[in-house]
Structure formats: C-alpha cells, structure tokens
Amino acid sequence: MTRPFLSVEDLVVHFPTPDGIVRATDGLSYTLEPGKTLGIVGESGSGKSVSSSAILGLHRNTSAQVSGRIWLDGVDLLSLSDKEMQQRRGKDVAMIFQDPLSALHPYYTIGNQVAEAYRVHNEVSKKQARVRAIEMLDRVGIPNPGQRVDDYPHQFSGGMRQRAMIAMALINDPELLIADEPTTALDVTVQAQILDLLQDLQREFNTALIMITHDLGVIAEVADDVLVMYAGRAVEYGSTKQLLTAPAMPYTLGLIQSVPDLTSDVDEPLRPIPGNPPSLLDPPSGCAFAPRCTFKHLVDPPSLPDEVMPELEEIAPGHLRRCHLREHDLSKLIPLAAEKVEEPV
C-alpha cells in the first residue's frame, strides 16, 4: 500500500510548564494529497497552529515534546536531524502566517527577505536571487515589482505584505504549503483576493495546502477536506461537503450555527457556542466538549460523556467523528437539544 503524500499519524505536542503539561495536540492524524486542500478549523487554542508548526519542525530547540509520525513523501519528518529538517524547511514545506506585518522583519527590504528564502536553498548569486524574487513578486500580483522589491514592509499595505509572504513561501516551489489564518488580519475585500491567489498558485504548482482558519466561509471556498479540532484533538474529519451539510459532531454544528446568516433578520441574536474551551493543562477526562454540549442529555447514559473519551469512529466512508451520540444526523436532534441559554455575565 502506498502511503499518502502527507500523513500525520498520532501527532502529540506537549509543552511542559511549571504548572503541568499543556497538551496542545494529542493524537492527531490526517492525510493530504498533492493539489488538495485540507482545512483545519477550531477555536483559538485548539491546537491548529501548534500541530501544523510541528510539520515544519518549528518546535525543535524548544521545550516542546513532539511524538508521532509525520510522513511527507515517504520520509518521516520527525525522525530527521535538525540539519536535515532545516534544509527541508522553506523548500519542501513552507508556511505563511497570520499577521504579515509582524511576520516580516521590519529592518530588511521585502526583496532581501524574499530572495533570502531562495538563496538559502539554491546555489545562486545575490543578483540571481533578486531577479527570482522580482519574478515571484510579479507572480503574486505586486505591481511594479522591480521597484517595490527595495521597499520595506512598512511601506507595503496589509494585502501586499501577505502577497510578499506568499511569494517568499512559494519561491522554492514547495510540495506542501501551510497557511496559518492567512486572511485573518486583512480587510474583507483583500481576503478574497488573497484566497483566489492562493488557489491559483496551488493549481499552478500542484501544491498540497493546509489552510488553518476559524472562518468556515474560507473553508467552504477552498477546502477539499476539513478537520475540526477541539482541545488538541480531532473531533470531526471528512470532506468539506460532508462536514458542512451533515455535521455529525455537536461542536461542528455549533460552529456552523454561530455563523451569522445574511438572509436572516438583522435583529436575530448571534448564536455563539456557550461556555469556554477547557484548559489544556487539565482537560476533562471524558469528552472535552461535554461541558458545553447541548446534546449531552441525549446520550445513554447521560453521564457517559463526562467519564469516557469517545473514540474517532467512521460514520460514513471518509467521515470520522468523536461523539457518544448514536444518531449521526444531528438535524434530527436539534429540536431535542437543551436550550442552554446562558446570559453573558
């Protein structure tokens, strides 16, 4: 059996702190093929960024404890030496970050920073790297790149900076690109442009893309598969269509319901998921979502979610979820859901 292009198996990222171990990611598995997009969704602190940073080996030389397997093109990235990993970073796997202003060094020109990514992996002169940087800046839609290449990040607009980040990430034609909330810090109109650009480039280079986001709109637009994370674990995993049309896990349903609907009455209140995510220092022993779940009383017996962690189960081909409910079609249960309306304190 051939292994998928990217296969993350039982990935664990723990951060020891004086207060105990922070279980940022616990037993995460997923696969991804070239040219495909995996969306990873979840609230802040659900382990989206931490697990993706592990693919680049960004937790090396920190106190983090990483275990599991990350197979990329037949090689387990976690078994590589620091030097080997460093040579793959930015070449085979690249990453773009949320806030392009803080992700770019304020003291170096855009061109310098983009060309640097090329020079570190290719034996080229400064001049050649610069030409290549201008080419890439042009490709990501920066007007007048021959001149703008010598500008500093503070002279670029937010959208332009993110384009420059994309140019930097794609300059070595990586096989896998991780985009960590690439549009969160941008204006809505610019968001759409950046997403279009990413999709264009993905098609052009046949790149595998991991799109980390908390915006289901982004997921609907770009992702082939979706992984929903909660408290460091995958709680639902399937095709975008399966997840958005037939969510089988109450947390996913909650995320979908919390998106305001443009067609509904403007006076209708927003529908947030009540409560807060659990502490990763001391996660609940049972289902991590149970304290916030509005379907908990429908489980038989209702105390089960508090005591036992549900396993990931396949409920349809390629559709996995982590839930104690017998029913897979949550829409049938919505009328029975306990309306836990908690007034904000």
Place this chain on the structure above:
Amino acid sequence: MFAFIVRRILVGVVMVVVMIFVVFSLFFANGNPAINQCGRYCTPEKLAEITGLLGYDKSIPEQFGAFTAGLIVGRDFPVNDEYREALIANGYENRIIRCDAPCLGYSQSDQKTVNQLLVKAAGPTLSLAVVSFTIWIFFGVLIGVLAAVFKGRLLDRIVVGSTLVVYALPVFVIGTFFLQYVAIKWQLYPYPRFEPLREPADILPWLTSIMLPAVTLALFFMAAYVRYTRAFVLESLSEDYIRTARAKGLPERTVLFKHGLRSALTPLVTLAGLDFAGLLAGAIITESVFNYQGMGALAVKANNNQDLPVLIGLVIVGATAVIVMNIIVDILYAYIDPRVRVSK
C-alpha cells in the same frame, strides 16, 4: 537624511547654549565664588586679586557675556581692566594670560587656562573610555547573546549569576584588586602608568598602560550589557519574524545574528551612546584608584579647590559629549531602523 542631520545638529547647538547658561547661573547664584576659592587663610588682598583676575566683581549677565565672548573670540586674564593696565604700565605684559577661543576660563589654583587642563586630562580619559568601551561592548554583547541562546541552561545560569556578582562589586574593589594584587603583589602585569598615544608606534605601550583600568571599568559596564543584551535578544527572538526566518529554512546562526540581533541593536545603541558620553566626563573612581590624571581626577581636584572655572569647563565638556553622542545615536538609529528614516 542630510536635512535630518543638520536639524539635529542645530538643535544640539541650541541645547549646548541653554546648558551653558544654566550651569553658569547655578554656579554664580551664591555670591562671589572667589571667597570659596581663596581658602582658609584668605587675606583681603588675595581675595581682591582672585576677584580681579577672574572678573568676579562684574554682574552675572556681564560675566556670562564675557564668558560667551571668550568661547567665540578668546579672552585675556586678568579680566579686570585696571589690573591689566597696571601690569602693562609696570612692564609685566608677559603676565597677561591669553586664552584662545573657545576659551573656557582660567584656573587660578593651577595657573593654567581651563583649556590647557582639559586637553591634558583628555588623553587618559579618552583612552580609558575608548578601550573599555570596546571591551565591554564586544564581550558584553557576545556573552549576552550566548546567554539568550542558552536561556535557562547551565551556561545562562552561570552568566546571569556572575554578572550579578560583578555588578554588585564596587569599581574600587575590582580596581584595587587589579592594582594591589595583579600588578604590585603578584607582578602578573606591569604597573599601569599612562603612556600617551602620540604616534602609531606608541600603540602597544599605550594599550598595555591602559589595560588594567580599562578592564576594571569595562567589567562593571559589561555586567550590565550582558543583561541588557540577553533581555533584548530574548525579546527579539520571540517575535513573529523570527518564526518566519526559521520557517524559511535559514540556519540557526543566520536566524540569530541576522534577524535576532539586528532588532536588539536599537536599544543597545541608545544605551551605549549615553554610557560612552558619560565616560568622556571622566571615570572618577577608576581614575582615582589607578592615579590617572584624567577628567575625573581633574574634577575631584577642582572640587576640592573650589576652582569654579574648571568645574564649569568640565560640566560643559561632559554635557556637550552627551548631546553629541545623542546626535550620533539618532543618526545610527536612522541607519539601523528604516522606519525612522525620513521618507525620500
């Protein structure tokens, strides 16, 4: 950029003028300074002589005017016209002291112009400042970066602990140890006696003669700079752009020195500029311990003798050094941080 520098220099000149005025007013606020300088066995004749020599009998605005004029065109001592005429009439023209511009005054107790005293003291002080500055910046920043890289590990703990000890030890303890033990008792190092640097061939004896006091002074500052650098580099290494640099696949060395240290430089340059300027006014304790006749020693002596012109001269030189270093720091800032640069 040019306009920026010119503007900074003009502001600096205004600041120096204001500062001279303030210093002058402060020192003259308490009546005739000649009384203090005249000493315990003061006779009316001696008091009158000092007063006439230095022009203390004039009003303060007049004296300030004369002082400022002296800075621009130079002046003659005694200041009192009658005294000068009397000297000429009696054929003692050679007793009139000509002080060329920029004249900072005349020291009655040393029988020299303040400028002569300052120039003589500048040699040891400047040497001490430059050599110790070089040592402390080089080792302070290097050790600080290492401590930041090995944060929390043994090396870092040793560095942090020892900087605390060194910083807590007074300069005269370290200096006395070097002088009394290293140089005199154990004779591990030649006794430091200042050799001026007049020509390139002097460089080795000069460096040898300055090394012990320079290291004494440098150790103290180094301890502080290790801590500063460590903190600035740690802060810089937690920035998002460091993650970007790593994600690009840059070797850790490049991440640290090109991306990490660069942003830690900005606050370091500010501190270094001001500390260096402070040293130009003289390292009083170090100079005293090693018996170096620099600005610090001059200040101590002038203070003991209540030699007002010398004190004013020292304050003006010290404050000018601070202002000049500030301008240099501003220019360096613009060089380091493109966001500070005035747009084209």
